[in-house]
Amino acid sequence: MIKEAVFKSFDNTEALEQQLSDRIAVGLQEAIDKRGEASLVVSGGRTPAGLFEKLSQKPIDWSEVFITLADERWVDPEHHDSNENMVRNCLLQHRAANAKFRGLKNMFATATAGVAMTTEQLANFPRPFDVVILGMGNDGHTCSWFPCADASQLDTALNTEALLCAVQPQTAPYERITFSRSAILNSRQIYLHLVGEQKLDVYKKALSSDEISEMPIRAVLAQHKTPVDVFWSA
Numbered sequence: 001m002i003k004e005a006v007f008k009s010f011d012n013t014e015a016l017e018q019q020l021s022d023r024i025a026v027g028l029q030e031a032i033d034k035r036g037e038a039s040l041v042v043s044g045g046r047t048p049a050g051l052f053e054k055l056s057q058k059p060i061d062w063s064e065v066f067i068t069l070a071d072e073r074w075v076d077p078e079h080h081d082s083n084e085n086m087v088r089n090c091l092l093q094h095r096a097a098n099a100k101f102r103g104l105k106n107m108f109a110t111a112t113a114g115v116a117m118t119t120e121q122l123a124n125f126p127r128p129f130d131v132v133i134l135g136m137g138n139d140g141h142t143c144s145w146f147p148c149a150d151a152s153q154l155d156t157a158l159n160t161e162a163l164l165c166a167v168q169p170q171t172a173p174y175e176r177i178t179f180s181r182s183a184i185l186n187s188r189q190i191y192l193h194l195v196g197e198q199k200l201d202v203y204k205k206a207l208s209s210d211e212i213s214e215m216p217i218r219a220v221l222a223q224h225k226t227p228v229d230v231f232w233s234a
C-alpha cells in the first residue's frame with residue numbers, strides 16, 4: 001500500500017487548469033528569482049493542451065525558462081502524434097513563445113540510436129528540474145515507462161542513472177525516448193495531471209500495491225525524495 005500523495009480534486013478541467021497553471025507559473029518565477037533561470041519538463045498526450053494554453057499566458061520571465069519533454073514518440077516534430085508538435089502549438093505561444101525549448105527527437109532513424117545525441121544536447125539543461133508535469137496512461141504508464149515494454153528496457157528506464165533511454169511499447173505506437181526515473185525524480189516538484197473517472201480508478205489501483213513493473217506510475221508515487229501533487233478533475 002502506497003502512502004497517498006497530495007491529491008487535489010476539481011469539478012471540471014477549467015478549474016483544474018486555472019489552479020495548476022497558477023501553481024506552475026509561481027514555481028517557475030520563484031526559481032528564476034532565486035537562481036536566474038527555471039526548468040520545466042512537460043508531458044505530451046491529450047490531457048495537457050488546455051493547461052498549456054493557460055500557462056502560456058502567465059506573466060513570468062519566460063526568456064529564462066528552459067522547457068523540454070518527459071518523453072517523445074520517435075516521429076518527426078511536424079507529425080500529428082509528435083509531443084513536440086503539441087507543445088509548439090499549445091505552450092510555446094503568447095508570452096511563453098520566449099521560452100527556450102529543446103525537443104527530444106533528432107535526425108537519427110531510431111530512438112535507440114538517437115539517445116546519445118539528445119543526452120548531449122540536454123547537458124546544459126538546468127537540473128534539478130524545477131517543475132515536472134506528468135500524465136498517466138490507463139495501463140499505469142507515465143513518461144514512456146510502459147508496463148508492456150520489453151522487460152529489460154523497462155528495467156533500464158526505471159533503474160539507470162542515465163538521463164534518457166529508448167523504449168519500444170508493445171501496445172502503443174512508435175518507439176519512444178524517455179527520461180529515466182532517476183532523472184525525473186531529480187526534480188523540485190512533480191505534478192501528476194489526470195482527467196476523468198477512468199484515470200481516477202487507475203490512480204487508486206496504483207496506490208493499492210508497490211509492484212512497479214506492473215504499473216510504472218508507482219515509481220513516482222512510491223517514493224519520498226520528490227514532492228508529488230496530484231491534480232485530478234472529472
Ligand SMILES: O=C(O)[C@H](O)[C@@H](O)[C@H](O)[C@H](O)COP(=O)(O)O
Nearest residue numbers: 043044045046047135136137143
Ligand atoms: O507521449 C506520451 O504519450 C506521454 O507523455 C504519456 O506519458 C502521456 O502523458 C500519457 O500516456 C497520458 O496520455 P493522455 O493525456 O493522452 O491520456
